[in-house]
Amino acid sequence: MAIKKLSSGRYQIDFRDQQGVRHRESFPTKKEAQAGLDGKRTAVRNREYVAPAKIPTVKEVAMTWLDGKKVSESKHGGPVKNSTINHWQNHIDTYIVPTLGDHRLDVVDTALVEKKRDEWKALGGLSGKTVNKILTTLDSIFQKQLALRTIRFNPVSVAERMARGSNEVGMNDEMDIGAMEVRPEDVYSPDQLLRLFQAAEPGFDRTILTMFAMTGARHGEGLALMWRDQGEDEILIRRNWADEYRDDEPVFWIPKSKHSIRRIPKPAELSLELKKWKLQCPPSKYDLMFPQANGRPQNRKTAWRALDRAVKKANENVKQESQKLPRLTIHSLRHSFASIHLMQGTPAPEVSAMLGHASVDITLKIYAHFIPKMRSDSTARFAASIFKPNQDGHFLDTSEKESHEEKAVNG
Numbered sequence: 420m421a422i423k424k425l426s427s428g429r430y431q432i433d434f435r436d437q438q439g440v441r442h443r444e445s446f447p448t449k450k451e452a453q454a455g456l457d458g459k460r461t462a463v464r465n466r467e468y469v470a471p472a473k474i475p476t477v478k479e480v481a482m483t484w485l486d487g488k489k490v491s492e493s494k495h496g497g498p499v500k501n502s503t504i505n506h507w508q509n510h511i512d513t514y515i516v517p518t519l520g521d522h523r524l525d526v527v528d529t530a531l532v533e534k535k536r537d538e539w540k541a542l543g544g545l546s547g548k549t550v551n552k553i554l555t556t557l558d559s560i561f562q563k564q565l566a567l568r569t570i571r572f573n574p575v576s577v578a579e580r581m582a583r584g585s586n587e588v589g590m591n592d593e594m595d596i597g598a599m600e601v602r603p604e605d606v607y608s609p610d611q612l613l614r615l616f617q618a619a620e621p622g623f624d625r626t627i628l629t630m631f632a633m634t635g636a637r638h639g640e641g642l643a644l645m646w647r648d649q650g651e652d653e654i655l656i657r658r659n660w661a662d663e664y665r666d667d668e669p670v671f672w673i674p675k676s677k678h679s680i681r682r683i684p685k686p687a688e689l690s691l692e693l694k695k696w697k698l699q700c701p702p703s704k705y706d707l708m709f710p711q712a713n714g715r716p717q718n719r720k721t722a723w724r725a726l727d728r729a730v731k732k733a734n735e736n737v738k739q740e741s742q743k744l745p746r747l748t749i750h751s752l753r754h755s756f757a758s759i760h761l762m763q764g765t766p767a768p769e770v771s772a773m774l775g776h777a778s779v780d781i782t783l784k785i786y787a788h789f790i791p792k793m794r795s796d797s798t799a800r801f802a803a804s805i806f807k808p809n810q811d812g813h814f815l816d817t818s819e820k821e822s823h824e825e826k827a828v829n830g
Contacts, residue, residue: 422449422456425445430448431443431452432446432452436463474570476522476524484563498665501663502661525570532554536550536554536578539553551581600787606789607747612759615726618732619729626695634654635753637679639661639672640656640659643671654682659679681773757782761789764791
């Protein structure tokens with residue numbers, strides 16, 4: 420390894436990599452050339468040197484990373500969900516490649532990453548939460564190249580994440596609809612639910628709508644229910660269906676979090692509907708509670724259509740617009756389940772557990788409109804704990820108490 424001054428005035432370093440291949444690079448000053456040579460010497464010694472011409476672009480490694488994810492196992496075992504692959508694909512195609520794709524990995528530094536981070540937020544109308552998710556995807560891409568020794572440092576790992584408020588939502592935020600605050604117009608009242616059940620066609624339509632409204636199950640959780648998941652007085656939620664097949668076989672997933680695996684009390688009315696439905700339920704090798712005629716899982720649109728048919732039937736003879744049932748969604752039945760429970764006084768921790776929320780704070784935030792604003796005698800009881808009543812039921816202040824004590828001492 421050597422340094423020599425060129426006729427142009429620049430300084431050239433001459434070295435061989437770990438495979439013995441000769442390389443030359445030039446720098447404007449001798450000091451920079453020496454620093455470059457020291458860096459190359461360390462990289463060669465650690466067998467980490469990659470010639471600039473062989474360093475891939477961000478686009479190339481992003482596509483390679485995504486292709487690898489498509490055939491790798493998830494952290495729970497089994498293939499990665501298609502929805503997760505699509506999530507990463509959107510990050511790469513919409514944000515990462517258009518802004519960083521043509522850059523070689525060795526020229527991407529933390530300052531550039533943070534600059535692009537700010538552009539994503541400004542141009543895409545994204546929330547801090549979504550920008551941070553894109554950074555997480557980019558971080559994973561660079562981390563893979565670090566493990567492969569294509570790069571010696573991951574600049575994304577130290578890039579500052581966006582600060583975000585607890586209620587921040589961007590225009591294109593990728594969030595669960597259940598994470599939004601629910602309002603009265605988003606749910607059915609008890610009377611409206613009864614009208615919905617009565618209007619639904621007996622059999623599949625009435626049973627599946629009753630199930631969603633009486634358990635608060637998420638759409639995919641309800642369609643993934645199997646007959647062995649029901650007990651005498653409860654239903655076990657333990658898998659999710661996302662309309663996904665591999666090798667022509669349905670793929671069921673563990674619910675979205677450990678809190679989502681739960682037991683939900685089963686009302687007698689739902690038990691009766693399920694008993695009647697089981698007599699006409701198509702056979703299914705997957706033991707599905709709501710299979711298609713061929714025994715395979717239902718498409719999500721099937722439940723939506725059942726709801727639409729029931730709403731249309733219920734509104735047939737209703738003249739006043741204000742008296743008609745609103746056309747809501749299957750997820751609205753989950754919201755209705757939670758809101759009615761809270762309005763009836765069911766403790767929030769119990770409702771949270773039935774919904775499968777990670778914490779009761781989530782439940783309180785989403786359904787704040789339905790928690791009764793009740794006043795109790797707590798203020799009076801608080802005061803009574805300080806100002807103890809005497810035998811006649813009257814409260815004593817401090818001066819009266821001292822006076823009584825003095826009389827007792829003086830006889």
